[in-house]
Amino acid sequence: MTQIAFTKGHGTGNDFVIIADPEGELELTENQVAALCDRHFGIGADGLLRVVRSSRLPEGAASLAEEPEAEWFMDYRNADGSVAEMCGNGVRVFAHYLLESGLAELPAGSTLPVGTRAGVRDVMRSETGYQVDIGRWRAEPGDPIVSARGLSVARPGLGIDVGNPHVVVALASDAELEGLDLTAKPFIDPAPPHGANVEFVVPFEPLVKDGVGRVRMRVYERGVGETLSCGTGITATALAVRDWAGAGAPDRWQVEVPGGTLGVRMFPAEDGEHVALSGPATLVYSGTVTLA
Incomplete structure (x- = not known):
């Protein structure tokens, strides 16, 4: 001892x-x-x-x-x-x-x-x-489908790697987000070789206010379960929503999680685009x- x-x-x-x-x-x-x-x-x-x-x-x-x-x-x-x-x-x-x-x-x-x-x-x-x-990030190839307890049908996700693997899933409403039961591990098909954190996200209305994107998120962390916050998951979420929003989407985001609100910023660097979390x-x- x-x-x-x-x-x-x-x-x-x-x-x-x-x-x-x-x-x-x-x-x-x-x-x-x-x-x-x-x-x-x-x-x-x-x-x-x-x-x-x-x-x-x-x-x-x-x-x-x-x-x-x-x-x-x-x-x-x-x-x-x-x-x-x-x-x-x-x-x-x-x-x-x-x-x-x-x-x-x-x-x-x-x-x-x-x-x-x-x-x-x-x-x-x-x-x-x-x-x-x-640091640098990358979008993962493929079209993963995510099933979770509390979702009536499986949803498509976007794979994002920010030093560890994530799959980000867009939901239709706050009710869907709040109705998730993340005491059970979401199922990803095809399954990532080393597993992945799974983020479920809903945009605020309006999505962009004063030049800053705003979304809500819940996360199931690989090897942990649902957590009140996940820093890399928050950055992956902002990157995914920016991609879905298309041209003109901002490079600054606020992501609200059960534990609080964090800031995300994308910026150019010598080796490619980086993402910062504050x-x-x-x-x-x-x-x-x-x-x-």
Whole structure:
């Protein structure tokens, strides 16, 4: 039995157990991660963020090759213990933890590079908390069909990859969105090889106000279930709705999820179009837990 220190944090209700392991000495099994994230018998969270120096992990070597200043690597695990590539809310919470614990600094106007399995993500301060450059994105080929409990018929979806896989589904009304039962996992046909997060979205009326697109969304996260918020899902949602809206659609969006509202911005970069996510990050409490 081992006692470890942890901090609980969240980004618009998407919550995480944060464990500082700078030298990469802590090897957590899937069962241990799942036990820590269990809402009845553990601390409770949508996922776990292990704070490790990039130089202490094999995956961190790629981050340092991409950006030598990416000292810290976000080892992100889903609530079921499975490894995940990226988490948009998690990166903001991770960066906030680094700053609050004195492990990093972020002077005004500068960026903090964070290593992830999807590549280095740059974080900067914003009016609502932090903005993270999610990086390049791509639309996935194919025409997936999504079935979900509470939907009378299956709906077409759009596959979007923003470092991790998503399928975004448009619904006809707020009633359809609210009538979804996401305690059951949606079914995607054909099934993505590594699974996918599924977002269900409804536009506000009007869709665009003061040059900003506005939509509501609920999400079923791969390896977790329904969550109050999903940062990469929010960016995928904005990208999908912009595509459906056609020419003249804005590059700035507000996405409302059960946990709050986040901002999305698309912008050109040297290697192609990037998408950025902005929103708050909060640390709730710290403690110690006995790890079996």
